[in-house]
Amino acid sequence: MVDPAEIRSAFHNFVGDERYRKFVSMVPLATDGTRLRFWQEHAWESFTAEHPQFTLDFAGIVELFRICHLHGNPLTQRLVPVQHGCVDFAPEYWQTRNEFHPCSPLPFISTEGRDIAETELPIWFCAECEQIELSRQRQT
Ligand SMILES: [Zn+2]
Structure with a gap:
């Protein structure tokens, strides 16, 4: 069994800092994803061509990179209520979120507009991002 941290670190070295963060941030955090973006598949295939011992299927890749792209922590799962309709957060919220706590819950x-029967669904989040968001809220 290969250490997940070892695979991540080898991939990080292979693609470089910027692409690595982008790659990790775009690995679907929800369970409904079925494949990576084309450029991600391409990056992963180039990587495993050189490191065939790290070959993984989609589910394996998602599990491996279910980490915060800012903090590197493994994400935690929590159930949240399903709210019907469309909700718009202020653009400033997304700006702050992306910069300081991209994986807060x-x-x-x-x-x-999707037809979702469940009243609660699981989300993935980073506990460190959550703490940062909460302390920023206390300051304002
Ligand atoms: Zn985080």
């Missing part, structure tokens, strides 16, 4: 999932 949203308080709910909005259906955005």
Whole structure:
């Protein structure tokens, strides 16, 4: 069994800092994703061509990179309520979020027109991002 941290670190070295963060941030955090973006697949295939011992299927890649792209922590799962309708957060919120706590948990999932029967759904979040968001909220 290969150490996940070893694979991540080898991949990080292979693609470089910027692409690595982008790659990790775009690995689907929800369970409904079925494949990576084309450029991600390409990056992963080039990597495993040189490191065939690290070959993984989609599920394996998602599990490996279910980490915060800012802090590197493994993400935790939590159930949040499903809210029907569309919810718009202020653009400033997304700006702050992307910069300081990209993986903090949203308080709910909005259906955005999708037909979702569940009243609660699991989300993935970074505990460190959550702490940062909470302490920023206390300051304002
Ligand atoms: Zn984080």
